[in-house]
Amino acid sequence: MPDPVDPVAPAPRASALAAVHKALGASFTDFGGWLMPVRYTSDLAEHHAVRRAAGLFDISHMAEFVVTGPDAAPFLDHALAGPLATLAVGRAKYTLLLNEGGGILDDLIVYRLAADRYLVIANAGNRTVVAEALEDRAQRWPIVATLAGGDRPAGGSFALVRGSRPVRVDDVSDSYALLALQGPRSSQILSAVRGLEATGADPAALSSYAWAEASFDGVPVLVLRTGYTGEDGYELLLPADRAAGLWAALQEAGEGLGLIPAGLAARDTLRLEAGMPLYGHELSADVRPDQVGLARVVGSGASGPPGFVGGDALARPRDAGAPVLVGLVSEGRRAARSGYPVRLGDSVVGNVTSGALSPTLGHPIAMAFVRPDLAAPGAALDLDVRGTRIPATVTALPFYRRKK
Amino acid sequence: MTDLTSLKYTAEHEWIALDGDIATVGITDFAADKLGDVVFVDLPPVGSPVLAGEVCGEIESTKSVGELYAPLTGEVVAVNEAVVDDPSLVNSSPFDDGWLLKIRVDAPASADLLDRQAYLGLTGAAR
Numbered sequence: 001m002p003d004p005v006d007p008v009a010p011a012p013r014a015s016a017l018a019a020v021h022k023a024l025g026a027s028f029t030d031f032g033g034w035l036m037p038v039r040y041t042s043d044l045a046e047h048h049a050v051r052r053a054a055g056l057f058d059i060s061h062m063a064e065f066v067v068t069g070p071d072a073a074p075f076l077d078h079a080l081a082g083p084l085a086t087l088a089v090g091r092a093k094y095t096l097l098l099n100e101g102g103g104i105l106d107d108l109i110v111y112r113l114a115a116d117r118y119l120v121i122a123n124a125g126n127r128t129v130v131a132e133a134l135e136d137r138a139q140r141w142p143i144v145a146t147l148a149g150g151d152r153p154a155g156g157s158f159a160l161v162r163g164s165r166p167v168r169v170d171d172v173s174d175s176y177a178l179l180a181l182q183g184p185r186s187s188q189i190l191s192a193v194r195g196l197e198a199t200g201a202d203p204a205a206l207s208s209y210a211w212a213e214a215s216f217d218g219v220p221v222l223v224l225r226t227g228y229t230g231e232d233g234y235e236l237l238l239p240a241d242r243a244a245g246l247w248a249a250l251q252e253a254g255e256g257l258g259l260i261p262a263g264l265a266a267r268d269t270l271r272l273e274a275g276m277p278l279y280g281h282e283l284s285a286d287v288r289p290d291q292v293g294l295a296r297v298v299g300s301g302a303s304g305p306p307g308f309v310g311g312d313a314l315a316r317p318r319d320a321g322a323p324v325l326v327g328l329v330s331e332g333r334r335a336a337r338s339g340y341p342v343r344l345g346d347s348v349v350g351n352v353t354s355g356a357l358s359p360t361l362g363h364p365i366a367m368a369f370v371r372p373d374l375a376a377p378g379a380a381l382d383l384d385v386r387g388t389r390i391p392a393t394v395t396a397l398p399f400y401r402r403k404k
Numbered sequence: 405m406t407d408l409t410s411l412k413y414t415a416e417h418e419w420i421a422l423d424g425d426i427a428t429v430g431i432t433d434f435a436a437d438k439l440g441d442v443v444f445v446d447l448p449p450v451g452s453p454v455l456a457g458e459v460c461g462e463i464e465s466t467k468s469v470g471e472l473y474a475p476l477t478g479e480v481v482a483v484n485e486a487v488v489d490d491p492s493l494v495n496s497s498p499f500d501d502g503w504l505l506k507i508r509v510d511a512p513a514s515a516d517l518l519d520r521q522a523y524l525g526l527t528g529a530a531r
Contacts (some may be wrong), residue, residue, distance in 0.1 A: 025438065043466045044441040166529050265440055301427070333444040335435070337469060356466055357443045386469075 015060040016177045016240040020247055024261055031264055032124030034061035039263040046266035047359045050229050051402075053258025054183030056250055057267060058059050059235070060243065063127035063173040065120040065134060071141065071166035072116050079137040080108065081289065081298040087112045090201070092209045092226055096289055096297055097122075097133055103285040104292075106130050107277065109226055111211050119222070119237075123279045127173060134169045137309065141167055177243030181235030181250060182270075184402075185257050190234055193254035196221065196246070203234065216246050228267065230274025231402055269356050272365065273397030275327060278311025281338055281353045282325055282367055288318055291369070292325040293397065323350055323369035328383065328394040329397055333357055335364040336383040342368050343382040343389065349374055352383065358399060365399045366392070413523035416473045418463065419499065420517060422509075427476050430503040431463065434527045439465040444495040447472075447483040447505055454480060454507060461504065463494065472504065475517065482506040486506040 012035040012184050015021070015403035021028070026037035031378070037058060039046060049055045067076060073085035082095040092111040096104050106126040113120040122130040143166075181190060187204045190196070195307045199220075201212035206225040214221045227233035238246060251259065268278070277283050282292055298314055337355045350370030358365045366383065374381060377396040412420040417435035421428040435466065436442065444464040454460045454474035461472035483505045487493050493502040 011438075038467075039440060042441050042494075044443075269466055333464075334446075335444075335464065357464070359466065 006253055007045040013041050013061075014382065015058050016059055016243045017058045017060065017247055020244050021058065021261075026261075026263060029264065032061050034124055036061050037261070037263040038265045040261045043263070043265040043269065044359050046260060046262035047269050049258060049260045050183045050231055050262055050270055051265060051360055054181060054185045054189055054254055054260075055229075055257055055262030055266065056247070056254065057180040057182065057262050057264075058177070058243075058247070059180050059267075060177040060240065061124035062178050063122040063124055063130060063171070064178070064237065065130065065175055066113075066123065066170045067118045067120060067134070067167065068116060068170070069167035070116055071333040072118055075141050075167040076110065076118060078141070078308055079134060079269075080110065081310060081314075082120065084110055084112070085170065090210055090212070092211060092224065094209075094297060096294065097130055097306070098289075098298075098314075099285055100310060100313065102288045102313030104279075104283045104289060104294075105133060105285055106279060107283055107294075111222075111224060121178070126279060127171070131169075131171050133267075138167050138169050144195045175240060176237050177240040179236045179238075179247060179250065180227055180229075180233060180245065180336040181236065181254075181259075182227045182262075183231050183259075185254070185259070186231070186233040189250065189254040189257055189259055190223070191244075193249045194252065195249055210234075216242065216249070219245070228274075228276060229270035230276070230398065264399075268354075269359055272354050272356055272367065273358050273360055273398065273400035275367070275400075277325070277367070278354060281334070288314060288322070290314070291320060291322055301360070308393055320372070324372050324375045325353070325367055325397075326350075326370050326375045327395040328352075328355075328366045328368055328381065328392040329361075329395050329399065330364045330366075330383060330390050332364065332390065334385050334390060336366045336368075336385050336390070336392075340386075342370055342392075343375060343384050348384075349381065355383075360400050364390075364392075367397070370394070379382075408499065409520045411499070411520065412475075412517035413520065414473065414475045417525060417527075418473060418475045418505075420475050421503075425478075425485070426481065427478070427507045427509050427510045429475055429501050429505050429507060430498055431472070432527075433498045435470065436495050436498045436502070439463065439470055439494075440467050441465055442491040445472075445487055445491050445494065445504065447488065448478050448480050451482060452480050454478060454510075463491075474507065476507055476509045477511060478507040478509040480505055507522045515528060 010031045021037045028035045029038040051231040076084040097106045195217045203223040222233040222237040251377030336352045336355040340352040341348045352368045382389040382390045417432045446462040448460045456477045459471045460474040462471040
């Protein structure tokens with residue numbers, strides 16, 4: 001065995017729940033500059049708990065931004081891919097932050113908090129990139145001029161009396177903790193949390209990709225019906241200094257219902273089964289949305305270049321040879337891992353971005369970039385697992401879909 | 405229950421129980437914990453020669469792949485088929501039911517092998 005301990009990057013940040021995790025016996029890993037729980041007991045037990053009952057994750061390493069102002073809606077339509085102005089208050093949308101070339105800088109979930117207010121949740125490792133892109137795009141957003149006296153004076157010149165930036169971006173990541181309650185019993189568990197009161201819509205009645213306000217022991221909590229595991233579930237955003245109280249109340253409510261704390265290792269196998277791309281694996285600044293099955297996020301482009309950053313580039317056809325993301329399934333127990341070659345005969349025709357022995361399905365699964373002419377479901381390819389060829393079949397994503 | 409102080413260890417987190425010229429080899433609880441849930445082990449066939457310090461097998465968890473290094477030079481005389489069938493034994497019983505292979509050792513044990521105290525010192529767990 002080589003030393004399995006990852007070198008720890010200098011001074012990773014600790015979550016507000018670090019002491020709670022330590023008391024629960026968690027193993028930690030550096031994740032996007034944060035020291036986060038990788039597992040508490042067993043990756044497999046935590047994975048299965050989320051599929052069968054529920055798991056509780058600390059995802060406080062995620063970055064949060066609030067975009068406010070009378071122009072927040074048109075600004076986000078410009079700054080991010082996909083329409084946000086038409087998003088109803090109370091709803092959320094998965095979207096992308098693109099560069100001018102149409103490459104993916106991050107994948108995001110945007111929640112419309114009010115007509116002029118949005119919450120943007122980004123990946124921990126991309127906090128700076130997202131902050132800089134949003135701030136830069138806000139700085140370039142045209143200044144609104146307000147005319148003295150209201151309407152333009154008839155027949156005369158008019159004066160600009162005041163200019164103000166109609167949109168403002170605040171990075172609130174340091175103030176909030178984010179917990180994820182995921183699994184088929186999450187709604188039942190959430191309803192039983194002592195001290196959690198709905199102040200708007202009933203959280204249990206929320207539809208997927210909706211959110212509601214609640215309070216926990218008098219502190220406002222945003223209850224978001226979103227997640228990253230392929231199961232029903234919630235994400236709960238609240239002031240960081242109140243996170244330990246809510247964590248304990250959730251654990252208490254889930255006792256007897258199969259809820260266990262779950263770490264980032266389980267989160268990774270869960271999201272892979274659900275075919276959800278992960279930044280740094282499937283997504284990067286060199287990858288266009290239409291290479292990874294996310295064309296739906298940015299619209300068809302059929303009606304001309306959309307008016308968002310990166311839209312012009314996406315309106316042009318991509319390089320015909322650009323690799324596309326596929327699912328691959330194989331038999332046995334030997335999983336391909338990120339970076340392993342995909343072969344056809346003696347040629348390398350792609351490479352694996354994520355792979356694991358699927359705990360739910362019992363066979364190896366992988367996502368991989370492959371040559372576009374080999375991407376049709378059913379295509380037979382080989383995975384090169386450290387020199388051993390393992391036959392694999394291209395399959396439609398996701399690998400696992402929960403029963404509704 | 406194995407007396408852990410009677411075992412030898414390598415810096416690569418293998419343990420070795422020597423009985424005459426037969427060495428039973430496994431990986432330590434520290435390594436098993438760090439790997440996470442072991443889901444696949446690939447062991448050398450019985451009868452194959454192994455060289456001290458060279459890779460002779462693989463241990464895969466849900467998250468990662470670890471290589472198994474032969475701690476001693478010799479011939480593989482047994483592999484633990486129970487672990488091949490149920491790799492979780494590496495996690496649940498790393499020093500007993502989760503043993504991996506037995507080697508008939510060609511030469512006396514290398515002086516490079518560590519005692520329990522030295523191994524714990526290496527993992528930062530020394531008391």
